[in-house]
Amino acid sequence: MNNNIELYIQALDSANCGIIITDNTQPDNPIVYCNRAFETITGYSHDEIIGHNCRFLQGQDRSQPERSYIKKCISEGRDCKIEIRNYKKNGNLFWNELYVSPVKNSEGVVTHFIGVQNDITERKKAEHELREEKSSVERKIQERTKELVDSEAFLSSIVQTVRESLLVLDADYKVLSANTHFLNSFKVTTEDTVGKVLFELGNHQWDIETLRELLMKILPTNNPVIDYEVEHDFPHIGKKVMLLNAYRIEFEGQYKDRILIAIEDITEKKELDRRKDDFLSIASHELKTPLTTIKGLVQLLQRMIPKDSPERFNETLDKVSVYVDRLNVLISDLLDTSKIQSGNIELHVDPFEIDKTIRDTVENLSVSAPNHKISLSGSTNAVILGDELQISQVINNLISNAIKYSPGSDKVDVYINRVGSFVKVSVTDYGMGISSQDKAKIFDRFFRARDIQKKFPGLGIGLYISHEIIANHNGTLWVESEVGEGSTFSFTLPIMKNH
Incomplete structure (x- = not known):
């Protein structure tokens, strides 16, 4: 039987069309299998695909009527065929010819869906060009001729006016x-x-x-090179750290094939970042020692409280202890950030039961946040090889954020399940939501959305630390959100493995 399954998987992996399988018994119908062709077509790796709903391929292009049609077919458990706009990992649009078929068990219940996709971008392009040709061949020639001239002039003006080093090369890499x-x-002349x-x-x-x-x-x-860091020692000007962006631009006629290279000198920025990281590391370490002493003294005072001490004295001492704990967490986060940046964060890897870790973390947070109902559902019975303390830190941070940024709601849902050879953990809040612009930067170090800065205190490093911890465990962390929802x-x- 196992040999047959392996044979089927090999057959699926050898197919030219993209194939996925989703689990309809789980919330949001997550992808639990994808073949190699699906990875090639979309540009995403297997690990980045598993656990997502298929709609992530539409990105922000959510007004397509085909989305409603496929949603209706899935809810009714029937076949459908659509042509829909999708987007690769690098942002490039491609047209997807998608076939979706339900898989039913012996009782007639839909348990899975199989999706088969083909990239029909070239066909769509040919159809569009044919319609253009039929409308007016003469107009098309005139417009393209004008476009070529305008594009070359526009490109030349950009190259000369942008305050960044720009080069334009031909197909043979000649400047x-x-x-x-x-x-x-770079201390050179035009003639050189x-x-x-x-x-x-x-x-x-x-x-x-x-x-x-x-x-x-x-x-x-035809893939662009985006923000590629290069360090090189140049004669006369010394060592430079540069951020390169390169694009291949295809024109027609005499301007066919151009390569545009943008070079940003980030030498000073890297040095400033290094100094800032050094300062954070030193300051955090220096603050940690006296803070530990203060914490010990506060605990000593709490044990020495006289029986006849006023209630206000006791309350004040308790408040001091709470704020010392908050400061301790803040400094610990800064230390974690410094270790991540320097590459010195340590992983204490051991097998642990992820279900128990999540359950214990949820129970602890439920005690400290009695006004919120944290609902835990699902199970995996899975063993993870990793740093249990760090994973608990991630879960703690996500749930704490869900509580913090949902001032009008008292409900947080935590769901755990298996997706293929992975465990998927989801934390859902019913708060203010995140805009599409902020979602792109939400895991950046020290990033905080403008409206959040005004209402909630913080440094914006919790999600950055969580993202790096999950990445160090060979997993992925992402967010799905709509403003107000x-x-x-x-x-x-x-x-x-072997568990």
């Missing part, structure tokens, strides 16, 4: 133009640069192995 910022930053192959400039100072690999291997696939933070962790 067609370099803006003034590039010439000034324009018309020369990039890798042969100066004394071959731009013949950087990582840069050559980016331009020759990645760009030809609450948020669901979910993460996956690989299940320990």
